[in-house]
Amino acid sequence: MTIRKTPKPKPRAASDLELLRRHEPIVRYTKGETFFPLEVGTYLAHATLWERDANGQARVLAKPGQLTPANIGELVADVEGRTFLNVATEASAADMARAILPGQRVQAEGFRRGPGRLARVGYLSRLADALFAGSLLLRGRVPGGIARSSALWYRATAPDGPHPYYGRVLRDAGWTVLQYWFFYAYNDWRSAFHGANDHEADWEQITLFLSSEDEGAPVPRWAAFAQHDYHGEALRRRWDDAEQLQVVDGHPVVFAGAGSHASYFVPGEYLAEQELRLPRWMHLIAGAIGRLFPGEGADRGQQRLVPIAFVDYARGDGVSIGPGQAREWSPVLLDETQTWAFDYAGLWGVSIQDPFEGEDAPAGPVYNRDGSVRGSWFDPLGFSGLDRVPPPEDEVQELVNRAEGVAAERQALSSEIDDIGRQLVAAGAELEAIRHEANLQHEAEQVRAQIAELRERNRRQRLALTETHTRGEAIERRRERLASGIVDAPRAHVTRIATPTPAGSVAYGRVLELWAALSIGLLLIGLVVALLAAPAYGVIAAIILIAAFVFIESVLRGTVVALVNTVSVALALIASVILAIHFWVPLVIAGAIVAGVFVIAQNLRELG
């Protein structure tokens, strides 16, 4: 069976493949990872191709053994419904039953669970986690048995040989872009590593951006890794940023999340975060309180992040694939000859029609789940926020060009200002001549209006000239800095980057982990019992119960002092408002007296 149509080698393709190989990554997995990059042909050979029509009815388009990378495009050419592939659920009932028997563990073998994920977050995040778990019942989820049977299938089917990546090379705006796509048979983050989701098949990618000086070989400048919750500039690191990017003989090192296969620059355990979008007035109040009562966290800036109780383990202590590693790559150039990538826009795995898509399989490297083209495919520079950044060797010239443009703008503005000035003086002279003439008052008014308009134009253009001058100076300063070899800080382009949880902060005790696992459930049960037992005191009972839970949590975390301070200050603020409202008349009188005494004292000091 033909698994992949071998493209006829072309001179450009050969050099592209060479370039891909020169900088292909080293991917380090977490111990316990089950699924590694797989050739699409192997997957397709065992997959069923389905079509789901507008009524939700699914029908088989091709059975296992009938699909190849070469023919999948033809098979879906005239299909109107959504298409998806499916390997995992092809397992027989006997295989699925066998997969859950003791001793048949094929996922997360040797994986060491970190400190409890729930203990890493507070009550709100735990509540969100409970709601999320509940939502899976409504949304539907990929059954855990499928993950296990898929793991068995993968173990039996996947070749032991080198692992493929699908490499793409494109040239855009002076950059040479190398994209490496990795295909996995399954994402078992939830079922094997307590993560957020499971889905059949997984496409992950990293992108390198190269540029060259004087027609020489292109050299890597930036690396962008696809990560959860991060977009644009936050995805990329500069090639010389040794703290954030490990490079071994020209090959970047990627730390893949266990089960999720998300790519990280630094090994560690990553707690998912979600930016909290509060209304502006709440930010203002929080900022004002923070300034009034500054604490340790007062300088954290405007971003308020809510941790989510899912840990992505990217420890890099398991299998490594790449140059010089125990396992090697077998690259496939992802060009127009790989028709499956362009002609098949359906899902690469079973679709459970999850409205949030977290449990749905992904589409291929070119497409999104809805059939639109991925941003990372049609605009990799924009996807990584590099579309506004010139290659380093071009930046000085870009600045020179820009400075010339600004100088021309300034020249034009100066001429215009001179012209306005002449018109203004002429109009002023005319006004002086006619303003005392009784029969020319109407004309004098018109000239006054003309002067007012000229003055406004003059003001605007002079302001623009000043700004242009300042812009020109800033451009010149940067040009000089770059020309003298001074470069920006490696992370000057980002405000927030994915950071693993520091080792010291995850040393939780077993009691806290147990409490974290029980607390939300106990709290909900306690609230219900309190409301049923004493409905008249329900609110008071709920407040006391929540306060008790908060206190227990702070004792276990050793944050009693912070709790005492926060609660006391909050109560004091409420009491202050009550006092101010109740005593507003004496307060106003006292304020007026103090102000009066102050003014008198100031004035008397001047006399003395």
Added chain:
Amino acid sequence: MTGSIAHPDEEAIQRPRPRMLLLVPVLVILLAEAAYQVLSAFTNLRELGLHSRAPAVAILFAVLNLVASVGLVSGMRLGWILAMSLAGWNVGYFLVLWWIGEPAWIGMTLAVVIVFLLSSREMRRAYRAHGA
């Protein structure tokens, strides 16, 4: 010798002391409250229209106020924690009194003043009461 490891005594010397402007009012209020609690335990303030706790509770609070005062004067972290806990408790207590229509304005004002003084950056630094 490496300069990074400070001797405990050296650390104590380097630690900033709270300004008397902050500390004295706190001590005065704590001691005044202790005196008031003792007074309320042995007299009939309630009959005079003044608010008072049950005698046993009043004595307990008086003792705790004294302990907190001694702790603050000695520069102990526990003194700050106890003083802040008492002040926070008092604010909550006076808020409840206000809610049920029996406000004790002077007590509430004094408790609020103590909370704000103790929560100032200088005081928290002096008593190592930053966060955890």
